[in-house]
Amino acid sequence: MSDTRIPRDFYQRPADEQQEFLENTWCNHCQQVDLGMDNPEEYELKGRVYIEGRCLACGATVTTELVEEDD
Numbered sequence: 001m002s003d004t005r006i007p008r009d010f011y012q013r014p015a016d017e018q019q020e021f022l023e024n025t026w027c028n029h030c031q032q033v034d035l036g037m038d039n040p041e042e043y044e045l046k047g048r049v050y051i052e053g054r055c056l057a058c059g060a061t062v063t064t065e066l067v068e069e070d071d
């Protein structure tokens with residue numbers, strides 16, 4: 001397994017999905033959910049997909065791990 005981040009294009013996602021990811025966040029710094037984020041960057045790391053952005057309330061980095069279902 002590599003530690004290299006593989007960039008993905010967040011903006012390839014449907015607009016409603018983008019909106020959902022930007023709104024449904026957990027900020028470790030604020031210790032609050034759903035404060036929202038901007039500057040989203042999507043990447044793959046060790047076979048998992050993450051979206052990283054900036055907390056709208058405090059500006060800290062917020063990371064969301066995506067759970068993708070393959071059926």
Ligand SMILES: [Zn+2]
Pocket residue numbers: 027028029030031035055056057058059060
């Ligand atoms: Zn915050």
